[in-house]
Amino acid sequence: MKEFITILPHSIQALLAAIFTYLITALGSSVVFLFKKPKKLILDSMISFAAGVMIAASFFSLIEPAITMAKNLKLCVWLTLVIGVISGGIFLFICDKTFDHFQNKFSNNKIKNNSMKRIWLLIFSITIHNIPEGLAIGVAFGSLTYNLNGATLAAAFALAIGIGIQNFPEGSAISLPLLREGFSRKKAFFWGQISGIVEPISALLGAILIIKVRFLLPFCLAFAGGAMIYVVVEELIPECQKGENKNIMAFIILIGFCIMMALDVALG
Numbered sequence: 001m002k003e004f005i006t007i008l009p010h011s012i013q014a015l016l017a018a019i020f021t022y023l024i025t026a027l028g029s030s031v032v033f034l035f036k037k038p039k040k041l042i043l044d045s046m047i048s049f050a051a052g053v054m055i056a057a058s059f060f061s062l063i064e065p066a067i068t069m070a071k072n073l074k075l076c077v078w079l080t081l082v083i084g085v086i087s088g089g090i091f092l093f094i095c096d097k098t099f100d101h102f103q104n105k106f107s108n109n110k111i112k113n114n115s116m117k118r119i120w121l122l123i124f125s126i127t128i129h130n131i132p133e134g135l136a137i138g139v140a141f142g143s144l145t146y147n148l149n150g151a152t153l154a155a156a157f158a159l160a161i162g163i164g165i166q167n168f169p170e171g172s173a174i175s176l177p178l179l180r181e182g183f184s185r186k187k188a189f190f191w192g193q194i195s196g197i198v199e200p201i202s203a204l205l206g207a208i209l210i211i212k213v214r215f216l217l218p219f220c221l222a223f224a225g226g227a228m229i230y231v232v233v234e235e236l237i238p239e240c241q242k243g244e245n246k247n248i249m250a251f252i253i254l255i256g257f258c259i260m261m262a263l264d265v266a267l268g
Helices: 002-006 010-034 040-072 077-106 110-146 153-180 185-194 198-208 210-240 246-267
Strands: none
Touching: 010 110, 010 153, 010 185, 010 198, 040 077, 040 110, 040 153, 040 210, 040 246, 077 110, 077 210, 110 153, 110 185, 110 198, 110 210, 153 185, 153 246, 198 210, 210 246
C-alpha cells in the first residue's frame, strides 16, 4: 500500500489526503446521531461549543499559520494579515446584509429569518475556512515536485493527518447548532459534512497550481480567519448569551476553545 501511494502523481496524493480530511469532517458531523431529544441546555451548549471551536480555529488553524507563511514568503506580514482578516469580515458582512435583503423581501417571519441567516453564515464561514486548509494540503504535496523548502512525503501526510483530526470538532460545530435550530439529524449531518467537500477540490487545485497558490495562501488563511471571527461575534456569542445560563455557556465556549487549541498545538 505504501509503495503504491508513493508512485502516484503528487496531485493524486493530495486528493487522497484531502478526501481523508473530508471523511473526518463527516465523522465529526455524525455526532448528531448520538442525540435523540436533547434538552434546551444541551442545545444551547452546542452553539457555545461551536463558538469556542471557531475562535480557536480562526487563530491557531488560520491566522498563526498565515503569519509563518507570510514570513517565509518575505511578504509584509502585518499588512497581509490585516487585509485578509478585514476582507473576510467585510465579505461575511455583505453576505449577511444580502441575506437580510432577500429574506425581508420574500418573508415576514423575522424570527425564522434570523435563524436561517445564522445557519447559513455558520455553514458558509466554516466552508470558507476549509478552502485554504485544502490548498495547504495541495501545496504540501505539490511542493514535492519542486522540492520546495525541503518538502517530504512524510511531512505532507503529517499535515493532512493534523488537519483531518482538527476537522472532527469543526464538523460537529456545524451539525450540532443545526440540530439546535430544528433541523433533522439527517439534514444536520448533511450540511455538516458538505462543508468539508471543498477540501479535496482545493487540495487538487493547490497541488496543480503550487507556485501561484503558495503566494496567496497567507491572505486566504487570514481571509478565512476574519470570516469565522465575524460569525462568532455577530451571531453565535449573542445567541448563546440569550438564556438564563450565561455563565455556563461562557465556560462551554472556553471548553470548545481549549479542545480546538489543544488539537492545533499538539498536531502542529
